[in-house]
Amino acid sequence: xxTLLQQVINGLSLGSVYxxxxxxxxxxxxxxxxxxxxxxxFLVIGGYICYYTLAAVGxxxxxxxxxxxxxxxxxxxxxxxxxxxPIRERTNVTLYLLIASMGMSIVIExxxxxxxxxxxxxxxxxxxxxxxxxxxxxxxxxxDILSLVMAIVFLSGLQLFLSKTKWGLAIRAASxxxxxxxxMGVNVNKLISIVFFVAGLLAxxxxxxxxxxxxxxPQLGLITIKAFVAAVIGGLGSLPGAVVxxxxxxxxxxxxxxxxxxxxxxxxxxxxxxxxxxxxxTGLFGKHVAEKI
Amino acid sequence: xxxxILKLNNLNKHFGGVHAVQxxxxxxxxxxxxxxxxxxxxxxxxxxxxxxxxxSPDSGQILYKGExxxxxxxxxxxxxxxxxxxxxxxxxxRSTALENVxxxxxxxxxxxxxxAISHLGRWNSHERKIREMxxxxxxxxxxxxxxxxxxxxxxxxxxxxxxxxxxLALQPELLLLDEPAAGMNPEEVHVLNELIRKIHxxxxxxxxxxxxxxxxIMEICPHIICMNFGALIAxxxxxxxxxxxxxxxxxxxxxxxx
Amino acid sequence: xxxxLEGIIILICINSIxxxxxxxxxxxxxxxxxxxxxxxxIGAYTAAILTVRHHVPWLVAVLAAGTLAMIIAYMIGVxxxxxxxxxxxxxxxxxxxxxxxxxxxxxxxxxxARGFPGISNxxxxxxxxxxxxxxxxxMRFLINGNYGRAFKACRDDFVAASLLxxxxxxxxxLSLAISGFYCGIAGGLxxxxxxxxxxxxxxxxxxxxxTAVVVFGGLGSLSGSIIxTVVIGVVTEVFRPISxxxxxxxxxxxxxxxxxxxxxxxxxxxxxxxxxxxxxxRKPANERDGNHG
Numbered sequence: 001x002x003t004l005l006q007q008v009i010n011g012l013s014l015g016s017v018y019x020x021x022x023x024x025x026x027x028x029x030x031x032x033x034x035x036x037x038x039x040x041x042f043l044v045i046g047g048y049i050c051y052y053t054l055a056a057v058g059x060x061x062x063x064x065x066x067x068x069x070x071x072x073x074x075x076x077x078x079x080x081x082x083x084x085x086p087i088r089e090r091t092n093v094t095l096y097l098l099i100a101s102m103g104m105s106i107v108i109e110x111x112x113x114x115x116x117x118x119x120x121x122x123x124x125x126x127x128x129x130x131x132x133x134x135x136x137x138x139x140x141x142x143x144d145i146l147s148l149v150m151a152i153v154f155l156s157g158l159q160l161f162l163s164k165t166k167w168g169l170a171i172r173a174a175s176x177x178x179x180x181x182x183x184m185g186v187n188v189n190k191l192i193s194i195v196f197f198v199a200g201l202l203a204x205x206x207x208x209x210x211x212x213x214x215x216x217x218p219q220l221g222l223i224t225i226k227a228f229v230a231a232v233i234g235g236l237g238s239l240p241g242a243v244v245x246x247x248x249x250x251x252x253x254x255x256x257x258x259x260x261x262x263x264x265x266x267x268x269x270x271x272x273x274x275x276x277x278x279x280x281x282t283g284l285f286g287k288h289v290a291e292k293i
Numbered sequence: 294x295x296x297x298i299l300k301l302n303n304l305n306k307h308f309g310g311v312h313a314v315q316x317x318x319x320x321x322x323x324x325x326x327x328x329x330x331x332x333x334x335x336x337x338x339x340x341x342x343x344x345x346x347x348x349s350p351d352s353g354q355i356l357y358k359g360e361x362x363x364x365x366x367x368x369x370x371x372x373x374x375x376x377x378x379x380x381x382x383x384x385x386x387r388s389t390a391l392e393n394v395x396x397x398x399x400x401x402x403x404x405x406x407x408x409a410i411s412h413l414g415r416w417n418s419h420e421r422k423i424r425e426m427x428x429x430x431x432x433x434x435x436x437x438x439x440x441x442x443x444x445x446x447x448x449x450x451x452x453x454x455x456x457x458x459x460x461l462a463l464q465p466e467l468l469l470l471d472e473p474a475a476g477m478n479p480e481e482v483h484v485l486n487e488l489i490r491k492i493h494x495x496x497x498x499x500x501x502x503x504x505x506x507x508x509x510i511m512e513i514c515p516h517i518i519c520m521n522f523g524a525l526i527a528x529x530x531x532x533x534x535x536x537x538x539x540x541x542x543x544x545x546x547x548x549x550x551x
Numbered sequence: 552x553x554x555x556l557e558g559i560i561i562l563i564c565i566n567s568i569x570x571x572x573x574x575x576x577x578x579x580x581x582x583x584x585x586x587x588x589x590x591x592x593i594g595a596y597t598a599a600i601l602t603v604r605h606h607v608p609w610l611v612a613v614l615a616a617g618t619l620a621m622i623i624a625y626m627i628g629v630x631x632x633x634x635x636x637x638x639x640x641x642x643x644x645x646x647x648x649x650x651x652x653x654x655x656x657x658x659x660x661x662x663x664a665r666g667f668p669g670i671s672n673x674x675x676x677x678x679x680x681x682x683x684x685x686x687x688x689x690m691r692f693l694i695n696g697n698y699g700r701a702f703k704a705c706r707d708d709f710v711a712a713s714l715l716x717x718x719x720x721x722x723x724x725l726s727l728a729i730s731g732f733y734c735g736i737a738g739g740l741x742x743x744x745x746x747x748x749x750x751x752x753x754x755x756x757x758x759x760x761x762t763a764v765v766v767f768g769g770l771g772s773l774s775g776s777i778i779x780t781v782v783i784g785v786v787t788e789v790f791r792p793i794s795x796x797x798x799x800x801x802x803x804x805x806x807x808x809x810x811x812x813x814x815x816x817x818x819x820x821x822x823x824x825x826x827x828x829x830x831x832x833r834k835p836a837n838e839r840d841g842n843h844g
Contacts, residue, residue: 103806273641274646371716397715
């Protein structure tokens with residue numbers, strides 16, 4: 001029973017980190033209707049900026065995080081402007097964007113391989129990992145609780161942004177129909193940049209926590225595949241779906257690792273993906289775009 | 294006893310809260326050239342989609358040559374002899390005009406997988422026939438000069454004619470044309486009228502045409518069916534339709550004084 | 552001919568066969584896949600196990616490899632090909648990874664990540680070239696006829712295709728099955744060339760490479776896919792001394808091609824008399840103002 005509670009908390013913590021990544025990815029999907037496979041790159045950029053800033057400013061996690069978030073956000077905007085904007089202005093074939101995003105993901109990963117090397121780097125222990133007793137029933141680490149809390153904070157922030165600000169409203173409108181939003185006077189290019197900035201920022205938060213949890217290396221971005229799976233389970237394009245999907249995935253992973261085996265973790269993840277696609281491809285809350293024939 | 298090729302019985306279709314097709318019933322006799330008119334959103338294309346199996350009706354029957362095809366799959370319905378063109382043009386833009394027609398034509402000159410990968414057996418003779426018949430159809434719609442041009446690069450009027458040629462390649466008995474004159478100027482419309490009349494005659498077809506251009510319908514369709522808001526509001530010959538106040542109200546939205 | 556050069560040519564022949572399969576699926580049927588290395592893996596391990604453990608003659612083993620991959624592709628295809636666009640691509644990632652993970656974890660059967668050694672070197676240059684030519688001719692014949700037109704119809708407009716009487720689901724599954732066969736054969740030949748297998752050789756990077764060469768070469772051009780394979784094969788060898796930059800360059804090329812020339816090297820043209828004519832002939836007067844839509 002104790003292990004169960006333990007794994008549930010672990011699962012929720014992992015899931016909340018996935019949620020930060022999956023939400024950013026779903027946000028981009030809801031506006032541009034394509035899967036940005038380079039999303040993992042933003043995560044890695046955030047991780048590395050944090051790592052190097054920590055080394056430079058003496059382990060002040062606040063400054064390092066701030067820079068990492070800003071840096072990742074800006075990188076995301078740059079990636080969009082350089083790689084995606086020219087394509088989407090010319091054609092509405094999302095396949096080309098998809099492939100370009102694959103290319104960008106490889107580019108970002110390998111820029112780090114080439115410049116700082118592929119070895120694993122541990123972040124200095126700036127995020128507390130001491131054990132914490134939960135209601136006297138189980139022990140978990142402060143890290144897990146913190147990542148859960150941080151995820152809630154940022155996702156609530158996102159929710160506020162989307163529901164209370166002007167640009168948030170524009171983004172919600174654009175997620176229904178980008179073209180019409182543009183015709184209604186929204187500056188589409190600026191909107192897309194803002195969306196990518198937010199996505200990059202959220203990915204960086206996830207990246208920092210993942211770096212602490214798993215150590216930092218250029219291929220860390222591959223974890224984004226799990227965020228994709230989460231987003232699909234929740235429904236591509238749906239933000240609450242991405243959160244729910246991520247929690248489900250985190251729980252599934254941790255419960256499998258705890259009670260079956262660690263190797264089966266990934267198989268369960270992909271198994272869930274395939275099952276979702278077979279049983280209910282639009283996921284739990286996904287949008288289904290019907291075509292007029 | 295006239296040979297009835299298509300009979301719709303109390304056909305109904307809802308999309309969410311919208312009752313797109315309400316209790317539609319009409320009959321087409323073999324060899325007719327009929328028109329289906331009505332304002333935008335009246336449900337005309339939905340009727341075509343129901344007949345061709347793109348949607349299945351909520352209730353009602355679609356009797357084609359006596360058989361109810363309402364729940365059949367599209368490819369089965371097409372194989373039984375119904376072909377259509379589309380409001381928004383659905384050509385294969387990257388293929389040539391000839392290839393577009395050949396794709397439809399091959400349905401009647403089939404050969405199997407092993408003949409396909411070996412180019413043996415019926416491959417040669419059938420490919421030749423497919424090609425010949427397709428070229429002939431292009432000729433009939435006056436598109437032979439552009440046979441090798443990519444369909445997406447053709448002028449709009451040519452594309453519309455190409456879609457008709459492609460539908461004819463299926464050797465249908467019932468041809469459904471969805472707004473074939475959309476976007477055409479009066480001269481092009483006149484040419485189209487002649488084309489529709491000609492193919493209706495030469496290919497022995499029953500043809501149902503959706504159109505907004507009244508010049509097309511009034512001139513070539515002896516039997517006209519009018520819909521509005523999903524329901525059938527009038528049916529008859531051009532004279533009857535022109536004088537029908539319901540129809541004028543549907544289009545113009547106001548009471549008409551005699 | 553030096554052994555080194557021979558090896559490169561053999562590798563290019565093998566990769567071309569896989570590329571032809573992916574070309575049929577993605578270029579001609581319009582189904583984007585990121586998991587076809589999985590079918591190569593199935594083919595490779597099938598051939599390896601049959602020849603090493605059961606002393607099956609290599610030719611039979613390679614054909615069995617292709618057949619098994621084809622059957623598995625078919626079984627996967629029936630339920631998943633209902634998915635359109637991005638969804639199938641994501642599913643294919645999941646499936647490719649699942650196959651790799653199963654191979655890695657089924658230690659008793661495949662020796663897992665430790666690797667499977669001792670395969671006889673049956674893929675000599677005549678064998679590779681022979682298979683390459685045979686598979687190429689079969690594919691070319693298939694595409695230049697009723698099946699080719701059907702696949703292209705499903706790709707360009709599946710609604711119109713079904714309204715021309717095509718069972719689009721049937722053609723999509725057939726296309727996937729054939730592409731599985733081709734990748735299976737390529738995998739089997741790969742086993743006989745490398746004489747040693749590891750599941751990691753067939754990871755997402757390999758899958759991405761297969762799709763990338765088809766896109767580079769031009770979606771809808773068989774000769775383009777082969778040219779793409781040759782180019783990547785040569786570039787890989789040329790850049791081997793600086794292999795850490797190789798991936799970076801490779802990713803950059805992907806992005807650049809999508810931005811600058813998404814139709815790829817050959818567009819949808821094939822090498823042959825038609826292309827020569829269109830390149831060198833003068834345009835007749837009435838085509839002068841041909842409008843490109």
